[in-house]
Amino acid sequence: MLRIKPGNRVQSAVCATELMVVQAPDADLDLRCGGAPMQEIGADRPADAAVDPSLKAGSQIGKRYVDADGTLELLCTKPGEGTLAVGDAALQLKEAKPLPASD
Amino acid sequence: MLLEMTAGAFPDREVLSHDDTRLSAAELFAAAGAAAAELRASGATRAAFLDISSPALPVALFASAWAGVPFVPLNYRLTGAELDRLIEQITPCHLVTDPARAAELGTREGVTATSSADYLARARGGAAPDPSWGMDPEEIAVLLFTSGTTGPPKAAVLRHKHLVSYILGSIEFAAAPEGAAALSCVPPYHIAGVASIASSLYSGRRIVQLPNFDAEGWIDLVVREGVSHAFVVPTMLVRIVEALEARGDVELPSLQAISYGGGKMPLPVIERAMKLFPEHTAFTNAYGLTETSSTLTVLGPDDHRSAAASGESEVRRRLASVGRCLPGVEIEIRDEDGKTLAAGQRGEICVRGEQVSGEYLGQGSRVGSDGFFPTRDAGWLDDEGYLFLEGRADDVIVRGGENMSPGEIEDVLVQHPAVADCAVVGVPDEQWGEAVAAAIVCKSGAAVEAGELRDFVKSQLRSSRAPQHIVFRDELPYNETGKLLRRIVREDLAEATS
Numbered sequence: 001m002l003r004i005k006p007g008n009r010v011q012s013a014v015c016a017t018e019l020m021v022v023q024a025p026d027a028d029l030d031l032r033c034g035g036a037p038m039q040e041i042g043a044d045r046p047a048d049a050a051v052d053p054s055l056k057a058g059s060q061i062g063k064r065y066v067d068a069d070g071t072l073e074l075l076c077t078k079p080g081e082g083t084l085a086v087g088d089a090a091l092q093l094k095e096a097k098p099l100p101a102s103d
Numbered sequence: 104m105l106l107e108m109t110a111g112a113f114p115d116r117e118v119l120s121h122d123d124t125r126l127s128a129a130e131l132f133a134a135a136g137a138a139a140a141e142l143r144a145s146g147a148t149r150a151a152f153l154d155i156s157s158p159a160l161p162v163a164l165f166a167s168a169w170a171g172v173p174f175v176p177l178n179y180r181l182t183g184a185e186l187d188r189l190i191e192q193i194t195p196c197h198l199v200t201d202p203a204r205a206a207e208l209g210t211r212e213g214v215t216a217t218s219s220a221d222y223l224a225r226a227r228g229g230a231a232p233d234p235s236w237g238m239d240p241e242e243i244a245v246l247l248f249t250s251g252t253t254g255p256p257k258a259a260v261l262r263h264k265h266l267v268s269y270i271l272g273s274i275e276f277a278a279a280p281e282g283a284a285a286l287s288c289v290p291p292y293h294i295a296g297v298a299s300i301a302s303s304l305y306s307g308r309r310i311v312q313l314p315n316f317d318a319e320g321w322i323d324l325v326v327r328e329g330v331s332h333a334f335v336v337p338t339m340l341v342r343i344v345e346a347l348e349a350r351g352d353v354e355l356p357s358l359q360a361i362s363y364g365g366g367k368m369p370l371p372v373i374e375r376a377m378k379l380f381p382e383h384t385a386f387t388n389a390y391g392l393t394e395t396s397s398t399l400t401v402l403g404p405d406d407h408r409s410a411a412a413s414g415e416s417e418v419r420r421r422l423a424s425v426g427r428c429l430p431g432v433e434i435e436i437r438d439e440d441g442k443t444l445a446a447g448q449r450g451e452i453c454v455r456g457e458q459v460s461g462e463y464l465g466q467g468s469r470v471g472s473d474g475f476f477p478t479r480d481a482g483w484l485d486d487e488g489y490l491f492l493e494g495r496a497d498d499v500i501v502r503g504g505e506n507m508s509p510g511e512i513e514d515v516l517v518q519h520p521a522v523a524d525c526a527v528v529g530v531p532d533e534q535w536g537e538a539v540a541a542a543i544v545c546k547s548g549a550a551v552e553a554g555e556l557r558d559f560v561k562s563q564l565r566s567s568r569a570p571q572h573i574v575f576r577d578e579l580p581y582n583e584t585g586k587l588l589r590r591i592v593r594e595d596l597a598e599a600t601s
Contacts, residue, residue, distance in 0.1 A: 102364070
């Protein structure tokens with residue numbers, strides 16, 4: 001379980017994924033990647049780390065991932081191959097609307 | 104953070120060009136890391152930058168974020184005394200500046216000064232530290248002294264949460280194709296100069312720097328560097344249009360988009376520009392403030408085209424608007440009592456959103472309990488949410504109890520064929536409290552009588568709007584980022600009409 005705040009960073013225990021918290025509920029979260037609980041950035045990855053083969057949806061750099069009720073939003077700062085989820089519920093890719101460059 | 108993502112995604116892509124100096128994303132990232140170590144070691148609590156744009160600028164901006172020290176760009180055009188007052192407010196500081204000032208200011212207590220060239224050389228030669236960073240969204244990212252057209256400069260406080268909200272809310276990461284290049288000619292102490300560094304890198308566009316704007320240099324650089332995007336202030340676009348018309352045969356095949364903002368764009372100028380630039384060049388008008396982490400509203404390329412092509416006056420006039428809100432930004436127009444006004448009614452523009460700071464150093468926040476920040480800009484919204492600016496709320500002329508906006512009268516005057524530029528202000532008047540006065544700049548070789556201009560205004564607006572006083576001037580006072588210095592016009596005209 002992780003308690004995260006906007007600006008915090010977390011990493012996958014089983015792949016290269018790194019995320020920055022954009023928005024998060026004020027509660028302990030069972031945040032997972034590739035089936036394994038995520039860690040604070042910089043923590044040692046377990047030696048036997050492996051992505052669950054059924055949870056390989058992956059993440060894309062620069063994309064934002066949200067939960068179903070929109071209280072959690074995470075920005076992918078380093079991509080990886082594991083599926084992002086809270087508990088067993090996979091996070092969804094948040095679609096961005098293209099805007100013209102303004103500055 | 105933003106830079107690390109870019110460096111991670113395409114380390115070898117060139118992200119910065121300045122004459123012969125070229126940096127890849129990985130090189131810029133390493134230089135920022137080394138500069139961050141220098142900044143931490145200096146013990147400074149502020150990272151000041153007092154120089155024209157150079158590759159040292161993005162290095163210093165990202166180094167300050169990395170080291171967790173607020174970045175403070177200072178206006179290099181200020182006088183020594185004006186700068187002294189600002190520097191006093193930000194010591195102990197690490198200052199990146201030109202060689203002469205580095206020697207002079209480096210002897211001050213609490214100032215560690217270095218020249219931009221030395222700073223960049225050390226950063227590029229230094230060892231990159233461990234790329235560990237933690238970002239506290241509540242910490243101050245940038246302190247930016249506002250231009251102070253109405254008074255002494257105040258330092259607007261932008262925290263990481265504001266800038267990151269702005270970037271994430273308006274820019275898609277790595278969306279720019281390889282080869283995209285943004286020409287940056289806005290000075291570093293302008294919010295657009297700061298925001299464009301972050302947004303260009305985040306979107307993957309190369310930054311092409313032009314430290315001292317002139318129209319010929321701008322055109323040459325667009326051609327030479329294959330520039331695809333450029334941001335200009337209205338006065339710059341006026342000069343670019345004139346230079347292109349004079350040269351006649353210049354082609355700008357790479358230029359896909361021009362965005363403009365930072366001041367009011369006269370309608371005839373944008374109409375001329377849209378005819379003159381090639382069809383593939385899209386125009387975007389942006390409105391924003393320092394206090395709101397740059398852009399709030401955007402009039403996009405499609406808006407420009409549909410407005411210009413429309414026969415309906417309601418749609419056509421949107422070309423003179425600043426467009427509609429970005430997602431995540433809300434706008435309300437309010438009267439003096441704070442009551443929200445309906446579409447079409449003029450009042451003060453109030454904005455809400457996560458990118459809105461509205462806070463000044465030492466003065467606290469001006470954001471209301473409902474989250475709205477009163478901008479002191481005046482304007483109105485049309486039925487579809489297009490925002491029209493009417494100048495500063497303080498600029499309103501009160502003539503015999505009737506409120507009128509200078510912008511409305513200026514919009515008419517500038518359409519007269521003999522008028523190149525104009526400014527309308529209120530001057531003291533015994534009978535009316537304030538009288539409407541106009542300063543007119545004629546086009547070269549053109550002349551017009553004051554009476555004809557009065558009739559011209561009366562033909563389009565209520566007769567009370569016709570300027571009681573009209574004076575002719577060779578030019579109007581602007582600051583270097585294209586903002587009319589209305590305070591100076593007001594003083595000039597008050598004297599001329601008293």
